[in-house]
Amino acid sequence: MSARIFVCESCGRAVFPRRLLCPDCGGSAFRDEQIETGTLEDFSDRGEVKLGVVRAAAGPLLIARVEGEPRRGGEVSLDEDGDVPVAHA
């Protein structure tokens, strides 16, 4: 189980979603990096679905569908549904 972030081949800056050029060095080549966990910075409960903002250890923030019982600041394990990040609290 993991989710994808994107890492600039030139300088190592991580982003999500993928950009066209690296915000730091302008490089255009990114490699996928699989991450298994992140920190749930915040979440929002809209009834049928919860969504949250997950901070990857490498820096980027991912908006994810949140499953389970979320707690702000808690660690979540990450997964993907197609391109959509899924956080398991």
Place this chain on the structure above:
Amino acid sequence: MQERSHAVIVGAAETPYSRHPPEGTTTESVLADAFVRALEVTGVRREEVDGLGVASFTLKPDRAIDLAWKLGVRPRWLMDDGNGGASGIQMIQHAMRALDAGDASTVVLLAGDHFTREDFKTLVDEYNRTTARYLAGIPHGGPNALFAMLTRQQMEAHGLERADYGHLAVAQRRWAGMNPNAAFRTPLTLEEYLDAPPVVEPLHRLDCVPVVTGADALVLRAEGDGVRIRALRALHNVDGQEGTGLRTGIADIAGELWSDAGAGPEDMDVISVYDDYPAMAVAQLNDLGFAADGDLSSFLRRVDDERLPVNTSGGQLSAGQAGTAGGMIGLVESVLQLQGRAGERQIEGARLAVATGYGMVLYRYGACANAIVLEGP
């Protein structure tokens, strides 16, 4: 210091904002309605219009040129703008330079939308490629859940409670009661605001703009009498969507804006901030420096108790959000106030106004931000 434009805004018009527009209403029909009203109030003849700018989410596949054709206008300057809540000021930024340079002499700027149920679903799910690919499948259900998180963070950062936002909503509804074009005009109490059904905590129904059909228009001329543009600044994509979202690009341009204008927040007679959510109105007021002591709660109480002139048309929260017209509603209100044409809600002796634009939620929050200071004739 930017070079000040010689262009003037000679008039502004707005169609009624309606939740249930008459059968047969279309986006192009409300834009045409705003165009005709703008010519009527300014006395400008259609033959004189040689510049046309249009912002709309739902006009597509038509563009400004389709509208020019159907309205019978032959523009020497033509602009399509797709920047939502920032589009009004964005179009002025371009139009005023075109007028200064002689590309055109009389420009009409239009913004407006009519959403069918299907249009609105498409807008929410396919707002941009990032939304379609990474958010729609959550499903995120539109921006409410994102701005719920942002609102809660603002509450924590500034020690705000729901009632603080309520003061803004109540005050704007009071102004809307004096605006015949507003969709919601019945006075609102703080209790009613607090008791409104939850949407996504901490947002309740009266924190979310009602979607309406309507359009706004501005008429600019290269020179002459009219509302002058003292300063206009923009800064988009200020933090690459990697900040908190609580600080917009306006914070970075506020110093230049006030310096260019030769005036400060304390000099403003009319204040119009982009209010897609109360928290964003609060963020922009803060970015502009309206709560210099940092006490946003006291400032919001004063907006209500002391009738501070913030969003005096009722803003989007009460007048309604007519799509991209949300980026022009504050400009139209500023012009009407500075021209002494604001009717029952007229601010006595209004001479200076500030308006902001904000929007385009690329992933986590709005990326576009701009601001303008206007001076009455």
